[in-house]
Amino acid sequence: xxxxxxxxxxxxxxxxxxxxxxxxxxxxxxxxxxxxxxxxxxxxxxxxxxxxxxxxxxxxxxxxxxxxxxxxxxxxxxxxxxxxxxxxxxxxxxxxxxxxxxxxxxxxxxxxxxxxxxxxxxxxxxxxxxxxxxxxxxxxxxxxxxxxxxxxxxxxxxxxxxxxxxxxxxxxxxxxxxxxxxxxxxxxxxxxxxxxxxxxxxxxxxxxxxxxxxxxxxxxxxxxxxxxxxxxxxxxxxxxxxxxxxxxxxxxxxxxxxxxxxxxxxxxxxxxxxxxxxxxxxxxxxxxxxxxxxxxxxxxxxxxxxxxxxxxxxxxxxxxxxxxxxxxxxxxxxxxxxxxxxxxxxxxxxxxxxxxxxxxxxxxxxxxxxxxxxxxxxxxxxxxxxxxxxxxxxxxxxxxxxxxxxxxxxxxxxxxxxxxxxxxxxxxxxxxxxxxxxxxxxxxxxxxxxxxxxxxxxxxxxxxxxxxxxxxxxxxxxxxxxxxxxxxxxxxxxxxxxxxxxxxxxxxxxxxxxxxxxxxxxxxxxxxxxxxxxxxxxxxxxxxxxxxxxxxxxxxxxxxxxxxxxxxxxxxxxxxxxxxxxxxxxxxxxxxxxxxxxxxxxxxxxxxxxxxxxxxxxxxxxxxxxxxxxxxxxxxxxxxxxxxxxxxxxxxxxxxxxxxxxxxxxxxxxxxxxxxxxxxxxxxxxxxxxxxxxxxx
Amino acid sequence: xxxxxxxxxxxxxxxxxxxxxxxxxxxxxxxxxxxxxxxxxxxxxxxxxxxxxxxxxxxxxxxxxxxxxxxxxxxxxxxxxxxxxxxxxxxxxxxxxxxxxxxxxxxxxxxxxxxxxxxxxxxxxxxxxxxxxxxxxxxxxxxxxxxxxxxxxxxxxxxxxxxxxxxxxxxxxxxxxxxxxxxxxxxxxxxxxxxxxxxxxxxxxxxxxxxxxxxxxxxxxxxxxxxxxxxxxxxxxxxxxxxxxxxxxxxxxxxxxxxxxxxxxxxxxxxxxxxxxxxxxxxxxxxxxxxxxxxxx
Numbered sequence: 001x002x003x004x005x006x007x008x009x010x011x012x013x014x015x016x017x018x019x020x021x022x023x024x025x026x027x028x029x030x031x032x033x034x035x036x037x038x039x040x041x042x043x044x045x046x047x048x049x050x051x052x053x054x055x056x057x058x059x060x061x062x063x064x065x066x067x068x069x070x071x072x073x074x075x076x077x078x079x080x081x082x083x084x085x086x087x088x089x090x091x092x093x094x095x096x097x098x099x100x101x102x103x104x105x106x107x108x109x110x111x112x113x114x115x116x117x118x119x120x121x122x123x124x125x126x127x128x129x130x131x132x133x134x135x136x137x138x139x140x141x142x143x144x145x146x147x148x149x150x151x152x153x154x155x156x157x158x159x160x161x162x163x164x165x166x167x168x169x170x171x172x173x174x175x176x177x178x179x180x181x182x183x184x185x186x187x188x189x190x191x192x193x194x195x196x197x198x199x200x201x202x203x204x205x206x207x208x209x210x211x212x213x214x215x216x217x218x219x220x221x222x223x224x225x226x227x228x229x230x231x232x233x234x235x236x237x238x239x240x241x242x243x244x245x246x247x248x249x250x251x252x253x254x255x256x257x258x259x260x261x262x263x264x265x266x267x268x269x270x271x272x273x274x275x276x277x278x279x280x281x282x283x284x285x286x287x288x289x290x291x292x293x294x295x296x297x298x299x300x301x302x303x304x305x306x307x308x309x310x311x312x313x314x315x316x317x318x319x320x321x322x323x324x325x326x327x328x329x330x331x332x333x334x335x336x337x338x339x340x341x342x343x344x345x346x347x348x349x350x351x352x353x354x355x356x357x358x359x360x361x362x363x364x365x366x367x368x369x370x371x372x373x374x375x376x377x378x379x380x381x382x383x384x385x386x387x388x389x390x391x392x393x394x395x396x397x398x399x400x401x402x403x404x405x406x407x408x409x410x411x412x413x414x415x416x417x418x419x420x421x422x423x424x425x426x427x428x429x430x431x432x433x434x435x436x437x438x439x440x441x442x443x444x445x446x447x448x449x450x451x452x453x454x455x456x457x458x459x460x461x462x463x464x465x466x467x468x469x470x471x472x473x474x475x476x477x478x479x480x481x482x483x484x485x486x487x488x489x490x491x492x493x494x495x496x497x498x499x500x501x502x503x504x505x506x507x508x509x510x511x512x513x514x515x516x517x518x519x520x521x522x523x524x525x526x527x528x529x530x531x532x533x534x535x536x537x538x539x540x541x542x543x544x545x546x547x548x549x550x551x552x553x554x555x556x557x558x559x560x561x562x563x564x565x566x567x568x569x570x571x572x573x574x575x576x577x578x579x580x581x582x583x584x585x586x587x588x589x590x591x592x593x594x595x596x597x598x599x600x601x602x603x604x605x606x607x608x609x610x611x612x613x614x615x616x617x618x619x620x621x622x623x624x625x626x627x628x629x630x631x632x633x634x635x636x637x638x639x640x641x642x643x644x645x646x647x648x649x650x651x652x653x654x655x656x657x658x659x660x661x662x663x664x665x666x667x668x669x670x671x672x673x674x675x676x677x678x679x680x681x682x683x684x685x686x687x688x689x690x691x692x693x694x695x696x697x
Numbered sequence: 698x699x700x701x702x703x704x705x706x707x708x709x710x711x712x713x714x715x716x717x718x719x720x721x722x723x724x725x726x727x728x729x730x731x732x733x734x735x736x737x738x739x740x741x742x743x744x745x746x747x748x749x750x751x752x753x754x755x756x757x758x759x760x761x762x763x764x765x766x767x768x769x770x771x772x773x774x775x776x777x778x779x780x781x782x783x784x785x786x787x788x789x790x791x792x793x794x795x796x797x798x799x800x801x802x803x804x805x806x807x808x809x810x811x812x813x814x815x816x817x818x819x820x821x822x823x824x825x826x827x828x829x830x831x832x833x834x835x836x837x838x839x840x841x842x843x844x845x846x847x848x849x850x851x852x853x854x855x856x857x858x859x860x861x862x863x864x865x866x867x868x869x870x871x872x873x874x875x876x877x878x879x880x881x882x883x884x885x886x887x888x889x890x891x892x893x894x895x896x897x898x899x900x901x902x903x904x905x906x907x908x909x910x911x912x913x914x915x916x917x918x919x920x921x922x923x924x925x926x927x928x929x930x931x932x933x934x935x936x937x938x939x940x941x942x943x944x945x946x947x948x949x950x951x952x953x954x955x956x957x958x959x960x961x962x963x964x965x966x967x968x969x970x971x972x973x974x975x976x977x978x979x980x981x982x983x984x985x986x987x988x989x990x991x992x993x994x
Contacts, residue, residue: 010978017974018797024783025790032787640788640949642942 037681038692039647041634041674044617049610049658053554054603055587057545059565059596064516066530067092069507070496074099075520076505080532082518086509092532093520095505104497107490114487121480136470143463150456157452161445168438176427187419194416201408208401215394222387229383509534541596543589545604547577552585554608563589565602570595610656613663617675622654622662629654629662632676632683633669639688647676649685738767739969742962743778745771750959757955778963789949789964796945797971799864799934800927804920806869812916815878816908820890830879837872841932852937863937864945868927874919881915882908914985921979928972 004011074096080086179187517533520526543563547555555561557577563570576588589604596602622629628651635648653665669675676683683689742750749771755761782789817823818830848867849858857863890903898906909916931947938944946968953961976983 007978010974014971014974014978017970021790021793025787025794027784028790029787031785035785638940638942640791640941640944 033690037647037679037683037687037689039634039679039683039689040677040692040694042618042621042677043672043674044615044664044669045661046612046614047616047661048612049616049656049661049663051554051608051610051658053551053606053608055545055547055551055555055606056601056603057543057587057589059541059591059598059600059602060544061516061535061541061598063536064533065510065513065536067507067509067532067534068530069095069526070103070493070500071528072525073103073500074525075522077522078518078520080515080518082515084515086513086515086534088509088511090509092507092509092515095500095507095526097501097505100497100500100505104494104501107494107497111487111490111494114483114490118480118483118487121483125480132470136467139463139467139470143460143467146459146463147456150452150459154449154452154456157445157449161442161449164438164442164445168435168442171431171435171438174431176424176431178424178428179421184419184421191416191418194411194414198408198411201404201411205401205404205408208397208404212394212397212401215390215397218390219387219394222383222390226380226383226387229380233380507531511536535598540593541591541598543591543596543602543604545587545589546580547585547587549583549585554606555585555587559606561604561606563602563604565596565600568595610658610663613656615664615666615669616661617664617669618677619657619660619662621675621677622652622657622664631664631668634674634676634689645689645691647679647683647685647687647689736969737769739962739965741769741771742959743966744774744776745959745962746773746775747959749773751956754955754958775959778960779967782960782963782967789946789967791942792944792946792949793968795861795943796928796947799861799930799945800924802861802865803868803927804923806865807871807874807923808916808920810869811871811874811919812878812909813904815875816882816904818875818879819882819885820903820908833872833875837876845932845936849936858937859939859943861938861943864930864933867933868930871923873926874923877919877922878912878915881912885911914982917979917982918985921975921983924975924979925972928975 076094076096078093079091080093086092513534513536515532515534517530519529519533520531543565555574555577557574559574560571561574563572570592572589574587575590576586578586578588580586587604617631621631623631630649630651632647633650635646636643637646638644650668652668654662655665656663676689678695679689680692745753749768753765753767756763756765818826818833852858852863852867857866885908890907893903893907929947930945934943934945934948950961950964950968953964
């Protein structure tokens with residue numbers, strides 16, 4: 001209670017304020033609602049559109065006749081006026097005869113001028129035609145000449161081509177003989193075999209010579225041992241005796257030695273002395289060259305080599321030992337292994353182990369050594385036997401050497417030379433070069449023949465073209481033709497003047513009618529067009545009306561309608577429709593006999609019905625603004641007051657418009673969307689509106 | 698300051714106090730006038746004619762230049778806007794009553810939820826009391842923008858979006874009134890409650906008969922403060938209410954453009970009236986409640 005007392009005023013104020021606000025709320029809502037435009041709405045419908053088109057027009061004559069005459073003739077009198085009825089033969093107007101005479105004279109002068117001009121042109125045309133014939137004949141002669149000359153040139157070229165081809169064919173048939181690759185390979189192989197065999201024989205001679213030298217040295221050593229033994233045993237007497245008893249053996253050996261020298265056997269001294277400095281021996285050295293003893297000379301005196309000896313030919317170990325060379329142990333005496341001191345101490349220089357010959361294996365082989373020969377107790381028989389064996393081996397070596405030298409000489413006498421095919425190849429190349437030259441000549445001759453043919457063809461074509469050009473018809477001389485046409489026309493005009501002169505200048509009506517237009521007056525010249533127009537009274541009348549461009553879609557040829565003429569009505573159809581310069585159309589209806597009078601106005605009413613359109617609204621709800629159509633639709637939106645209705649201005653496209661409804665383009669309105677039909681106030685876009693009860697409900 | 702000849706010390710002291718007081722009054726009056734200037738501008742602007750208002754605010758528009766020159770006294774005072782607002786603008790009243798509804802529901806809900814909660818925090822000891830109260834304080838300090846998304850998701854899940862409950866329910870369980878009332882209940886002496894218990898009073902009796910009457914000032918101060926807060930809600934309705942017909946009045950004024958600035962000032966004046974009335978109603982309680990809240994319990 002105390003709280004209420006203390007706060008009474010404030011509580012009352014707050015309550016009063018709330019009550020005041022509540023009252024204001026009610027008042028503001030009512031005022032707001034009162035100010036809103038109240039509307040009625042309609043929904044779009046699917047329907048057809050109807051329209052009544054009324055066209056105004058007038059009755060006019062069905063057929064008119066125009067009376068005209070030659071222009072620019074002065075009119076003397078005019079006998080009829082507009083609306084006058086004329087009969088057949090009635091004079092319409094009369095021409096001035098003096099002016100007509102002047103026109104006739106002037107026309108005659110024109111005709112004479114044209115006739116003179118035509119005659120001149122025809123004469124010139126004849127001269128030109130004759131000249132053209134002459135030119136054509138000359139060109140034909142040129143054509144024939146070109147044809148003959150071309151034929152000759154072609155024949156000559158053909159002959160030259162045949163000759164060149166024949167030369168080529170003949171040359172190709174005469175092919176030189178050459179050794180093929182296989183034959184050449186066999187020739188080279190045979191030559192190589194011969195050279196190899198010569199090398200082997202030469203090596204064999206060389207080995208046998210060495211063996212002979214060794215054997216000779218053994219003989220000498222054995223002989224020396226025997227002599228030493230005798231000298232040691234018997235002194236100088238015995239030595240003389242031994243010397244006297246030995247000659248037969250010595251003689252037997254010496255002749256062999258001498259014979260060996262005579263047959264070209266190289267002595268050991270000479271061989272060893274020259275062995276280090278001797279260059280490889282020539283393969284094709286003459287047989288006597290090696291036996292003349294000049295082998296010991298310096299390398300400068302050696303005959304020139306035709307083929308260098310192979311380096312491996314020098315070592316004796318690489319060559320097979322001939323079976324008859326039983327003294328092959330002398331190989332160790334090759335120049336490479338023989339020291340230069342062999343001459344001063346030959347016995348000591350030969351190691352007995354290096355000899356693998358059968359003689360080396362004999363027990364008394366140590367006898368040749370100087371140390372052993374001086375040993376006391378060595379029997380003379382052994383020494384002599386050794387001497388005899390050495391002599392026997394020397395003789396065997398000499399025989400084998402002689403036999404090898406014979407084979408070598410026989411081989412060298414064959415005198416083979418290395419195969420050479422250079423001349424054969426040169427001949428073949430020369431033949432090919434000549435064949436290529438002949439082939440080109442034949443090809444050039446063929447081209448020359450083709451060129452001659454083309455040249456002939458070209459020349460003939462050019463000549464033919466000239467002939468064709470000459471016989472081409474020339475362009476017509478339009479001056480002559482035009483003058484002829486002009487003359488014809490002037491004669492017709494002249495004829496018209498004559499007729500007018502015969503009629504004494506009177507122009508008459510061809511049949512009965514009513515004059516509708518007069519385009520001549522006295523004192524003035526006749527016009528180009530109709531001078532007088534009159535209508536035929538016997539023909540049916542027509543109703544002419546103008547259809548505006550925007551109403552053309554309602555009226556077309558054959559459109560049925562109702563024609564109202566005064567108090568008479570007639571159902572008829574449009575017979576003719578003609579566009580006019582201003583975009584409108586002239587529609588013509590034929591009237592039945594006896595209906596309407598000329599010049600009477602009337603109305604042609606057409607009832608038009610469109611196809612069905614899905615979206616049609618009353619036509620008065622569609623407004624236009626700067627050529628664009630729009631409507632007001634109701635849109636609902638959420639606002640502070642909740643859902644409110646708002647008028648929305650929406651631009652639409654009118655596809656068809658009837659008298660009461662307009663069809664809008666599809667999609668302009670959604671299903672159920674309302675179009676504002678009426679409002680208590682002017683509506684603006686986005687204005688809030690509310691419904692009201694439609695009138696009449 | 699030297700004393701004038703012929704004056705005794707007491708007179709000088711008295712004069713000095715008067716001068717100090719006078720200077721304080723002058724300074725405070727100047728500050729008060731400064732603070733009242735916007736309200737005065739609102740009042741004068743609400744009766745300024747449309748053309749005058751447009752002429753003054755023209756520099757603020759893109760077409761104008763220079764600075765706004767405000768004339769306090771209108772040349773031709775025009776009160777028609779008040780009539781238009783009060784008698785021809787139902788939109789204003791829709792929002793006004795929305796504000797009344799929202800504010801009333803929030804305050805009622807807060808009384809039902811926050812008063813018992815604050816009594817429990819102030820008078821009972823229970824497990825995790827301090828921790829729970831700390832959470833309350835933290836939630837009170839959090840700005841709305843922090844909890845806006847979570848609130849939106851919860852309200853959407855419960856289907857409260859675009860209804861007034863979207864604004865009312867989060868505000869009902871606001872922690873701020875609990876904090877205010879907690880301090881008020883703490884001022885009640887514990888001996889008093891013990892004496893009542895000894896006399897046979899139950900806990901409900903203590904709450905209804907002793908707690909509420911003694912904390913009346915704090916309760917009404919909480920009501921007044923929360924009324925001002927709820928009357929001016931902007932962010933919550935803007936975030937949770939999409940339909941304009943549900944908006945409170947605080948969202949109506951931003952909808953008015955510069956071309957209708959005079960009308961906006963008129964609406965602002967009318968909007969200010971309830972706040973002034975409620976403030977006048979609860980001024981004493983507000984002072985008591987704030988002082989109680991500032992007293993350490």
